[in-house]
């Protein structure tokens with residue numbers, strides 16, 4: 184291990200782009216399938232892992248939604264979330280903002296409350312036992328209708344005190360931000376934070392529309408924004424955070440090689456980039472693995488790694504008090520590292 188990889192391992196950081204359903208490791212998927220009497224179309228963990236070879240976002244999503252079908256009880260959602268939090272804790276993630284996709288579950292007849300209470304009880308216990316703080320972001324599935332997003336928004340309102348914001352995920356192409364303008368107007372009027380996946384596979388216009396129509400606080404991915412120089416200048420001027428996921432991009436053929444990853448150009452253009460794992464059980468690595476492989480591929484310096492960690496805290500939805508505390512922990516680490 185190089186010295187910089189040791190530096191990464193100890194670096195205090197936040198994770199701002201992780202789908203809780205995408206942290207379902209094959210071993211847990213098999214255990215939950217057994218517990219719930221569900222037959223999986225794979226004979227073993229090895230056979231399942233071997234199926235994780237994707238040519239695009241949709242091929243991944245098909246397996247991701249299939250995998251999520253083993254999640255039935257509140258305990259299942261608790262076990263899933265706690266396993267991720269323990270893993271994140273070993274990567275020096277001090278604060279995490281977790282996406283969940285309730286429609287993936289309510290469509291199968293699982294109650295919103297079951298999903299929500301399972302996830303949030305793990306979040307509370309992890310804060311108590313490991314000191315890891317968290318926020319929850321509910322994502323609407325963009326391949327479904329805006330009407331269904333509105334129904335989901337209304338189902339979530341009784342739990343609003345424990346939801347920081349709303350996002351947009353799933354199949355991007357053909358499902359532009361404009362499709363969800365009205366639901367996000369309601370989300371915004373109610374004072375929630377807003378994020379959206381944009382420019383992962385979709386064109387730069389989707390990034391622009393996420394800014395102008397949805398009025399996002401952060402862009403998830405944003406890779407293809409780099410095809411439009413005026414947009415890059417705008418993202419820099421507005422200090423709009425991007426939650427970048429290099430190993431996801433590699434797995435889904437958004438980039439051919441990590442050496443070509445746009446993170447280098449994002450940093451050079453002064454964009455507020457952060458590094459994240461997206462769906463670590465499917466893409467071959469948690470957040471530190473994303474840092475390590477990207478560092479090696481792009482020759483990131485210690486200062487650039489520290490900037491990525493700093494951005495993760497400043498771009499987070501943590502309270503100002505918690506942000507100050509997190510930045511203080513980072514500064515102490517940098518002073519001795």
Ligand code: HPA
Nearest residue numbers: 202352353354380461462
């Ligand atoms: N992109 C879009 N939707 C998703 C993803 C992603 O990478 N992961 C889970 N849902």
Ligand code: ZN
Nearest residue numbers: 202380403461
């Ligand atoms: Zn994502």
